[in-house]
Amino acid sequence: MFTTPIKTLALLGLASAAAHAAVVTYNWNITYVNTNPDGLMDRRVIGINGQFPPPAINVTLNDTLVINVVNQISEPTTLHAHGLFQTGNNQMDGPSMVTQCPIPPGANFTYTIPIKQYGTYWIHGHNKGHYVDGLRAPLIIHNPAETYHYDEEYTLAFSDWYHDEHAVLLDEYLSIFNPTGAEPVPKSALINQMLNTQFLFVPGKVYRLRIINMSALAMFHIHIDGHDMDIIEVDGVDVQRTTVKTFPISAAQRYSILVTAKNTTTNNFLIHGDMDPEMFDTVPDTLQMNITGTIIYDAASPLASEELIDWGEFDDAALLTPVVPMATTPADKQISLTASFQVMDDHINKATFNDITYVAPKVPTLYTAVSMGNLSSDPQVYGTYTHPLVLKHNSWVDIIINNNDAGNHPFHLHGHVFQVVGRGDGVYDGSTPYPYFNTTNPLRRDTVLVPSLTNVAIRFQANNPGVWFFHCHIEWHLQAGLATTIIEAPESMSGVLTVDQTHLEHCTDLGLPFSGNAAGNQGLDLTGQNIGPNLLPGKFTSKGIVALFFTVLSAVAGLATIIWYAQDDELVPSEEGKETK
Numbered sequence: 001m002f003t004t005p006i007k008t009l010a011l012l013g014l015a016s017a018a019a020h021a022a023v024v025t026y027n028w029n030i031t032y033v034n035t036n037p038d039g040l041m042d043r044r045v046i047g048i049n050g051q052f053p054p055p056a057i058n059v060t061l062n063d064t065l066v067i068n069v070v071n072q073i074s075e076p077t078t079l080h081a082h083g084l085f086q087t088g089n090n091q092m093d094g095p096s097m098v099t100q101c102p103i104p105p106g107a108n109f110t111y112t113i114p115i116k117q118y119g120t121y122w123i124h125g126h127n128k129g130h131y132v133d134g135l136r137a138p139l140i141i142h143n144p145a146e147t148y149h150y151d152e153e154y155t156l157a158f159s160d161w162y163h164d165e166h167a168v169l170l171d172e173y174l175s176i177f178n179p180t181g182a183e184p185v186p187k188s189a190l191i192n193q194m195l196n197t198q199f200l201f202v203p204g205k206v207y208r209l210r211i212i213n214m215s216a217l218a219m220f221h222i223h224i225d226g227h228d229m230d231i232i233e234v235d236g237v238d239v240q241r242t243t244v245k246t247f248p249i250s251a252a253q254r255y256s257i258l259v260t261a262k263n264t265t266t267n268n269f270l271i272h273g274d275m276d277p278e279m280f281d282t283v284p285d286t287l288q289m290n291i292t293g294t295i296i297y298d299a300a301s302p303l304a305s306e307e308l309i310d311w312g313e314f315d316d317a318a319l320l321t322p323v324v325p326m327a328t329t330p331a332d333k334q335i336s337l338t339a340s341f342q343v344m345d346d347h348i349n350k351a352t353f354n355d356i357t358y359v360a361p362k363v364p365t366l367y368t369a370v371s372m373g374n375l376s377s378d379p380q381v382y383g384t385y386t387h388p389l390v391l392k393h394n395s396w397v398d399i400i401i402n403n404n405d406a407g408n409h410p411f412h413l414h415g416h417v418f419q420v421v422g423r424g425d426g427v428y429d430g431s432t433p434y435p436y437f438n439t440t441n442p443l444r445r446d447t448v449l450v451p452s453l454t455n456v457a458i459r460f461q462a463n464n465p466g467v468w469f470f471h472c473h474i475e476w477h478l479q480a481g482l483a484t485t486i487i488e489a490p491e492s493m494s495g496v497l498t499v500d501q502t503h504l505e506h507c508t509d510l511g512l513p514f515s516g517n518a519a520g521n522q523g524l525d526l527t528g529q530n531i532g533p534n535l536l537p538g539k540f541t542s543k544g545i546v547a548l549f550f551t552v553l554s555a556v557a558g559l560a561t562i563i564w565y566a567q568d569d570e571l572v573p574s575e576e577g578k579e580t581k
């Protein structure tokens with residue numbers, strides 16, 4: 001059984017009778033569990049305290065969340081609270097080798113997280129593919145003064161499910177025998193890591209449904225038979241109430257919707273999460289593509305017939321408006337990152353940003369930042385293969401994410417919500433001013449989908465000193481290296497950020513250095529840094545290809561297209577073996 005979280009009330013003085021903050025403590029032993037969540041296959045999964053699924057975490061604004069982790073699995077692990085800003089608290093963010101050494105088997109780590117925001121989040125393993133094996137749970141933060149009124153709430157966490165463990169799948173995926181980079185295809189979809197979830201509705205009441213996509217790969221389209229959905233929250237940001245029939249949700253994104261219960265109990269209704277087959281290379285006949293939950297008005301009532309829904313177009317940034325406006329400020333710095341998949345000189349199909357595939361450093365990047373003195377502002381100390389981007393304190397930054405790949409990718413920035421300020425087709429080559437489509441209170445979120453062969457511009461202020469991972473949230477693509485490391489305001493970290501001594505002991509236990517540059521050396525000597533595979537010798541870089549594309553296109557359009565595709569086939573095997581035509 002789960003031990004109930006322990007709440008300690010600490011009254012914050014006498015100034016405000018209403019304001020109070022609790023320390024909410026969860027004791028989480030991370031353990032293996034044998035179970036059969038999709039009813040198709042018994043297997044070993046990663047759970048909490050011998051139970052599966054892991055319990056949701058439920059706290060209130062201004063609480064302090066404490067999670068006492070004991071690692072009882074046979075691999076080092078970590079936890080990341082997805083979407084939390086962790087201001088001044090970077091060491092609790094969790095990505096392995098970015099902000100901490102992973103917790104060795106048998107060791108303990110206490111995550112202490114002051115809760116300064118509210119909304120719908122989730123917490124998941126951030127070492128290897130641990131969340132694919134089940135180490136993921138909703139993290140719900142209540143606000144005593146919610147923006148919208150509702151009577152009750154439920155959380156629906158959608159996830160995809162595999163029958164093999166992540167390590168087996170990863171070996172097959174990152175293999176010379178998988179030159180097209182076809183991702184492992186899940187076997188089923190689950191809601192709250194179970195089948196047949198039911199949600200009781202009482203006539204006339206208003207329900208808040210918190211929808212979380214905890215998938216490794218799949219994208220789902222959500223709809224509810226017989227009911228409209230009013231979107232009110234996106235990734236922790238309250239938005240103007242907007243009615244929709246259906247909406248898509250990519251890995252790691254969250255939406256809250258308000259649903260008004262019917263006045264009668266004559267029918268029950270299905271909630272649908274339909275996987276988008278576009279995400280998959282091949283769709284096996286056995287795949288349980290569509291998952292449903294049931295809204296129960298009266299257990300004795302029949303199910304209403306299913307509605308056919310046209311998924312249609314859904315542009316989150318065009319449709320949804322934050323309740324609390326935030327104007328944009330023109331960027332001080334524009335960074336262009338082009339994502340593509342390429343067979344590298346290790347003959348394995350890897351994911352790259354600007355031709356660099358991410359490889360973890362020897363020293364967690366945060367520990368490099370706090371131990372290198374004034375050299376911490378020099379990107380070189382973080383190593384070549386962490387793909388470091390150093391930002392000045394309080395500067396405004398645009399990242400133009402170019403998706404030069406046949407698949408769609410949801411990109412996530414730790415430590416921030418960003419504004420979605422632009423979208424365009426193809427790779428932005430800088431020859432014309434960037435087509436910002438909205439700089440008046442644009443949508444803010446922490447995970448944005450960038451469709452195939454398009455670009456999206458995100459904007460944020462570098463006001464959160466720390467090391468923040470920026471990566472694709474399709475777990476397989478992160479493992480294939482689709483990540484960069486943002487080192488934000490290194491000159492302002494000292495005195496603001498601390499590192500707990502016990503965390504450093506975990507590095508020692510694992511034989512890893514915890515100070516110095518990415519190689520564990522002093523100064524700019526990077527001898528011995530972890531190096532990744534590089535582009536095959538003589539191959540065009542993706543930037544080069546883009547240049548070629550634009551040049552020849554303007555010359556002889558027809559011929560150029562043929563050259564482009566010929567080059568593409570030869571040089572840049574498209575993801576999932578899909579044609580980009």
Ligand SMILES: *[C@@H]1O[C@H](CO)[C@@H](O)[C@H](O)[C@H]1NC(C)=O
Pocket residue numbers: 018019020061062143144145
């Ligand atoms: C949370 O803390 C902030 C700052 O101390 C305070 O202004 C606010 O009223 C508190 N909110 C709640 C719900 O306690």
Ligand SMILES: *[C@@H]1O[C@H](CO)[C@@H](O)[C@H](O)[C@H]1NC(C)=O
Pocket residue numbers: 003027028029049070
């Ligand atoms: C965690 O494991 C330890 C050691 O086996 C055990 O003593 C403790 O009761 C477990 N805690 C929970 C919450 O299950």
Ligand SMILES: *[C@@H]1O[C@H](CO)[C@@H](O)[C@H](O)[C@H]1NC(C)=O
Pocket residue numbers: 058059060142
């Ligand atoms: C979550 O916390 C809120 C506020 O403390 C409480 O009302 C609610 O019952 C809790 N929900 C669960 C599922 O524990």
Ligand SMILES: *[C@@H]1O[C@H](CO)[C@@H](O)[C@H](O)[C@H]1NC(C)=O
Pocket residue numbers: 068070106107108
């Ligand atoms: C880890 O925490 C558990 C439970 O609190 C405790 O029994 C154990 O002694 C701790 N282990 C270490 C290595 O500190």
Ligand SMILES: *[C@@H]1O[C@H](CO)[C@@H](O)[C@H](O)[C@H]1NC(C)=O
Pocket residue numbers: 158159212213214215216217218219220221222248249250251252273274275276279410474
């Ligand atoms: C979750 O995201 C993945 C990847 O973007 C997507 O394929 C899947 O359908 C999404 N699931 C839901 C319930 O929307």
Ligand SMILES: *[C@@H]1O[C@H](CO)[C@@H](O)[C@H](O)[C@H]1NC(C)=O
Pocket residue numbers: 204260261262263
């Ligand atoms: C339920 O009945 C009330 C009162 O007759 C009406 O105002 C409301 O629109 C009805 N709600 C729905 C969902 O039909």
Ligand SMILES: *[C@@H]1O[C@H](CO)[C@@H](O)[C@H](O)[C@H]1NC(C)=O
Pocket residue numbers: 274275289290309
């Ligand atoms: C899943 O649902 C979609 C409609 O949303 C439908 O087109 C498709 O055929 C369904 N797939 C299966 C396997 O039932």
Ligand SMILES: *[C@@H]1O[C@H](CO)[C@@H](O)[C@H](O)[C@H]1NC(C)=O
Pocket residue numbers: 317318319320321322437438439440441442443
């Ligand atoms: C800009 O975004 C806001 C908020 O999403 C919206 O209200 C406004 O209509 C948008 N303006 C344009 C020009 O798209």
Ligand SMILES: *[C@@H]1O[C@H](CO)[C@@H](O)[C@H](O)[C@H]1NC(C)=O
Pocket residue numbers: 374375
């Ligand atoms: C860094 O600090 C050292 C000694 O404190 C000083 O000699 C050096 O000039 C500084 N370098 C820069 C780039 O500020």
Ligand SMILES: [Cu+2]
Pocket residue numbers: 408409410472473474477478482
């Ligand atoms: Cu991706």
